[in-house]
Amino acid sequence: MHSPELLKGSLQTIILKLLANNGRMYGYEITQKVKELSDGSLIVSEGALYPTLHKLESEGLLTTEKISMGKRVRKYYTLTSNGKANVVERVKDFEAFIETMFKVLQISPQL
Amino acid sequence: MHSPELLKGSLQTIILKLLANNGRMYGYEITQKVKELSDGSLIVSEGALYPTLHKLESEGLLTTEKISMGKRVRKYYTLTSNGKANVVERVKDFEAFIETMFKVLQISPQL
DNA sequence: TTCAATACATTGGAGTCTTATGTAAGACGG
DNA sequence: CCGTCTTACATAAGACTCCAATGTATTGAA
Numbered sequence: 001m002h003s004p005e006l007l008k009g010s011l012q013t014i015i016l017k018l019l020a021n022n023g024r025m026y027g028y029e030i031t032q033k034v035k036e037l038s039d040g041s042l043i044v045s046e047g048a049l050y051p052t053l054h055k056l057e058s059e060g061l062l063t064t065e066k067i068s069m070g071k072r073v074r075k076y077y078t079l080t081s082n083g084k085a086n087v088v089e090r091v092k093d094f095e096a097f098i099e100t101m102f103k104v105l106q107i108s109p110q111l
Numbered sequence: 112m113h114s115p116e117l118l119k120g121s122l123q124t125i126i127l128k129l130l131a132n133n134g135r136m137y138g139y140e141i142t143q144k145v146k147e148l149s150d151g152s153l154i155v156s157e158g159a160l161y162p163t164l165h166k167l168e169s170e171g172l173l174t175t176e177k178i179s180m181g182k183r184v185r186k187y188y189t190l191t192s193n194g195k196a197n198v199v200e201r202v203k204d205f206e207a208f209i210e211t212m213f214k215v216l217q218i219s220p221q222l
Numbered sequence: 223t224t225c226a227a228t229a230c231a232t233t234g235g236a237g238t239c240t241t242a243t244g245t246a247a248g249a250c251g252g
Numbered sequence: 253c254c255g256t257c258t259t260a261c262a263t264a265a266g267a268c269t270c271c272a273a274t275g276t277a278t279t280g281a282a
Contacts, residue, residue: 006120006121006124006204006205006208007120007208007239008119008120008237008238008239008268008269008270009117009118009119009120009237009238010117010212011238011239013117013216014212014215014216017215017216017217017218018215021217026260026261027260027261027262028258028259028260028261029260032259034215037214037215037217038211038214038215039214041207041211042211042215045239045240045241046260046261046262047239047240047241047242047262047263047264048238048239048240050261050262050263051238051239051262051263052238052239054262070247070248071246071247071248072246072247072248072259072260072261073260073261074260074261075260075261091216091218093117094117094212094216095218096152097117097118098209098220100149100152100153101121101125101205103148103149103150104125104128104129104145104148104149104153105124105125105128105202105205106128106132106148107128107202107206109209109220118270119237119238119239119268119269119270120268120269120270122269122270137229137230138229138230138231139227139228139229139230140229143228156270156271156272157229157230157231158231158232158233158270158271158272158273159269159270159271161230161231161232162231162232162269162270163269163270165231180229180278181278181279182277182278182279183228183229183230183277183278183279184229184230185229185230186229186230
């Protein structure tokens with residue numbers, strides 16, 4: 001598990017891009033997908049996830065639908081059209097940030 | 112100017128690596144160097160810089176010396192041996208973070 | 223002589239994450 | 253059948269980091 005401070009500010013981007021890649025997802029599914037894709041090195045806590053999902057929803061980037069699974073109710077999140085446009089920007093911003101960091105740190109990307 | 116939230120958590124790494132690359136530097140010089148290397152896209156505010164420098168000093172990663180330039184006093188920061196070892200770790204952590212982010216976002220590095 | 227740049231620093235507040243806690247259903251072993 | 257783990261939602265208190273604003277003071281150029 002590397003320095004968790006670096007993750008700061010990237011959670012919204014992660015959530016939005018996962019929804020862009022996978023269509024509709026529910027909260028718990030997102031935490032598991034992040035863990036899986038990062039080989040366990042990145043854990044999204046629920047205390048960080050749910051407030052962020054609610055915030056993105058209130059900003060109109062996500063919509064929700066509740067789906068009953070037996071007695072349980074899952075809350076699925078989907079990108080709105082605003083959300084879809086926003087993801088593209090966020091990913092571009094992330095890439096620009098990386099590029100800038102490489103310049104400032106004066107290191108080269110290792111592939 | 113891209114999303115400033117992404118910078119969160121990277122400032123310490125930037126400061127330490129700049130000192131590793133350039134030897135002794137003073138605060139204002141660091142802000143200018145970051146601006147220069149990033150082509151103006153990354154601005155380190157003084158409200159962020161000085162508290163961070165003081166923190167790194169109190170953690171024993173930096174030492175200071177005051178140099179008089181006429182009537183003005185510049186405060187130069189230098190990496191301690193602990194600091195030098197720490198930079199290597201920080202840069203590795205940053206690279207690992209980038210790699211993880213590419214996996215999670217499922218995008219490829221653009222060179 | 224006034225303004226911009228240099229150079230240090232602190233304060234208040236916003237935003238983001240962590241840790242802890244709470245509720246409740248489903249699955250599975252003993 | 254009972255405890256425990258996993259699934260699944262959520263909130264609250266606190267820490268931490270950064271930004272914007274402000275303050276002081278020197279230097280140099282118009």
